Amino acid sequence: MPGKARRVATATATSALVVCAVASCSLVGGGPDRGPDDPTSRRVVLVTHDSFAYDEAVVAEFEESSGIELDVRQSGDAGELTNTLVLSRDNPIGDVVFGVDSTFASRAIREGVFEPYRSPAAADGADRYRIEGADDETADALSAVDVGDVCLNIDVDWFADPANGGIAPPTGFDDLVDPDYRDLTVVPDPATSSPGLAFQLATIEHYGDDGWADYWAGLRDNGVKVTGGWTEAYTQDFSGSSGAGPRPIVVSYASSPAAEIGEDGEPRTTALLDTCYRQVEYAGVLAGAAEPDGAREVIDFLLSEPFQSQVAENMYVYPVREDVALPESWEAAAPLPEDSAALPADEVDANREDWVEQWRTIVLG
Template sequence: MFHHTHAPGAAPARRRRAAAGLGAVAVSVGLALAGCSLTGGDGAGESSEDGGGGLLRVVTHDSFSLSEDLIAQFESDSGYTLEFSAPGDGGALVNQLILTSDAPLGDVAFGVDNSFASRAIDAGVFEPYTPGNLPASAEQYLADDAGSLTPIDVGDVCLNVDHTWFAEHGIAEPATLEDLLAPEYEGLTVVSNPATSSPGLAFLLATVGAFGEDGWVDYWSQLAANGLKVVQGWSDAYSVDFSGSSGQGAYPIVLSYSTSPAFEVAEGADAAPTGALLDTCFRQVEYAGVLAGAENPEGARAFIDFLLSAGVQADIPGQMYVYPVDDSIDLPESWTAFAPLAPEPFEVATEEIDANRDAWIETWTDTVIG
């Protein structure tokens, strides 16, 4: 999605995000768990207030995925029966949690990210909880001083390109945000809507970080005029419209994650057919939290502890295409070559996101959707 073009507004002003530790936000092509129950324990009749057992309702985004043996082990060890529901992408998840805060959809939620976290916290969606097994490398990602949310994984939202498509068409691949505005990339890019998608909002924030308050709107106006396609969520963009993944769509430039290329490498291959444009990224942190008013808050806290366990943290890269928040976890070998974090992701201060997010989304909608 990038390569050479006139920059709208001020020149990109990039600040390096202090990056200690590895983590990443979920981008997985995982299993969408909507209302399915995975049962492993036999304590379904016990009350959670008695120290375990009973139903534990987990609300996630639609890219949540963990190995079934880990889920079964948690159920067996804890006695809880897990019931998962997934109302949509990360943005849709936050919207639903807020709308249902008086009658929570579940006991614990996973998938709220740093671009939407303050909205949920301000709405009183979460009950503070600080896990005893929170890794030191995760502390830099805490959403607030109260412990409303627990960081679970981190990742860079970046544009990805289909190397094969560009080679076959004899067009040089883009490299920067500005490049996407060039005529040769007209009609080649698909992104997700920031009003309904957490990666979409992360990419909007990348452009705010790159071009500033005076330049990002002009950038999107030009990008839209250059044949941009916008879809509701990441799954549609990557798995349906992107030419370099399973959907074999018509768009060789897609909004995804820096880790996505590692999952397109064929077994035994030494090169990835896709690549992330590391000069277009925004770092995303993904959280879990105990829902205020939960029927099973004890189980919710146990599930958050479980998400920070070594087994789950090691499972996250392969299941959800993101980095564990615990930087002591050994990563898959392929990630060194094919799934790097961006050395200098664009960033926007949390207080700026809090103050301007809704207005930015509204302006983006007026500019791009009309």
């Protein structure tokens, strides 16, 4: 999943999660009147990615009302999480999963990782993001929980500074191969980064089978820098982040500018919304779960108004519920893109490995 929000702005909120993930413990503990030895308490294991963060009070209320002791276990980024689920499908490592995104969803479904379940709450917005091109049973294997659009982000202040040569801010993909923008762009490697892969898919959707490879050759020749992951690209190389790196163009998220508000109340960065690729994060009941009923209740909770209303501030992604408003600061700095690119999940699944290998040959040699 998600901009600065995904790993930087949520660092404090996730610190307790990391400790608990290592210890495989319950984060909230079942409420004040219900301990782990209470026979009415059900322990449900939620497997998720490293960027999962939330309002503890909201989860505590869910635990208290449901009698579920939520045991959160983190397992890398979206790609690592999917690989772990596939490898353990005959002996599932939990009951429910959150964080498989739209670039990996078809693979997990094809490998039989999930048991179909459609939450009653899906009608409130999640159904808009059902797995495209799937039959009803396959589509119900996963429930959309949040949306995180990957886009080019630029440092507005850098381009406004005359000392940087008076270069006009880029407006889309094509500008990045113009010699004026040489050595200004940093991207995460799609082989090792979910947003990096999403950006590659955006270029494939934009330029088509016959043009995307030539585009990346142009980026290579124009000095694009490739990092192993989003964190390095954004926090070390991007000039618009706290790291104040040397490059004013980065692959990040449409929501990232909301984390870069200056003292004057204005965002210091902006996302180029014509370059966005829609990533959807899903939750699903794991086939063979020890607590399938509890797993379904957790999905209902993830789609509920109390959980959805704190998604933006804790994980810097967009909630799927249509009746949940974004934080006020997001309305100007980080509106949800209206027309993000997306490729069918089955097409991505069928071609992902070949596309990434072709990318590596072109860009890294």
